[in-house]
Amino acid sequence: xxxxxxxxxxxxxxxxxxxxxxxxxxxxxxxxxxxxxxxxxxxxxxxxxxxxxxxxxxxxxxxxxxxxxxxxxxxxxxxxxxxxxxxxxxxxxxxxxxxxxxxxxxxxxxxxxxxxxxxxxxxxxxxxxxxxxxxxxxxxxxxxxxxxxxxxxxxxxxxxxxxxxxxxxxxxxxxxxxxxxxxxxxxxxxxxxxx
Numbered sequence: 001x002x003x004x005x006x007x008x009x010x011x012x013x014x015x016x017x018x019x020x021x022x023x024x025x026x027x028x029x030x031x032x033x034x035x036x037x038x039x040x041x042x043x044x045x046x047x048x049x050x051x052x053x054x055x056x057x058x059x060x061x062x063x064x065x066x067x068x069x070x071x072x073x074x075x076x077x078x079x080x081x082x083x084x085x086x087x088x089x090x091x092x093x094x095x096x097x098x099x100x101x102x103x104x105x106x107x108x109x110x111x112x113x114x115x116x117x118x119x120x121x122x123x124x125x126x127x128x129x130x131x132x133x134x135x136x137x138x139x140x141x142x143x144x145x146x147x148x149x150x151x152x153x154x155x156x157x158x159x160x161x162x163x164x165x166x167x168x169x170x171x172x173x174x175x176x177x178x179x180x181x182x183x184x185x186x187x188x189x190x191x192x193x194x195x
Contacts, residue, residue: 020068022054024099027068036077036087037066049094071095073105 017030018037027035040047040061051057054067069077069087076093080086097103 018064018066020070021056021059021065022067022071022095022098023056025068025070027070036069038069038072038089039063039066046092046094053095054098055100067095070103071097073097 017028019029020027020037027037029035029037040050047061050067051059054071059065072089072093072095076090076096078088078090080088096105
């Protein structure tokens, strides 16, 4: 049996331990002194973006609500200037790295206008303007009787075709279902399946 290597964190000697409030993140300052924990910004818009990004819209913030440094890109973190200094986040930084996105920043998706190809403005052909005269319209005209008869005949043909197709659909439904309705029209089928 090969022994599995375990990652062992050294317990920190602090009175209060910070925990990350991001869902699925188990980071704690109790066993990890390399992580930094950052409080939510005071700016309401930026704070709202943080809450949306960490997927905690209805979260009630306290002074102990922190987000660990695992959720920020390296360029968003400011390294301490002294050995005892604290790591900070850049102004305007928003957490972007999470377990649900495999801790990588997703590229911005192109908008609909960028994804759909459109013809160039120069290549669009324009039709000449239509000249309307009052002689073009005759609102009092009555259709030809022969034209009405043709339309009625065409309408009747379409109704008959719809009726025939509906009957075909019903027959296919009956054939596809297994039950007594399937054999209602054929005594031979009943004899074949009940022998």
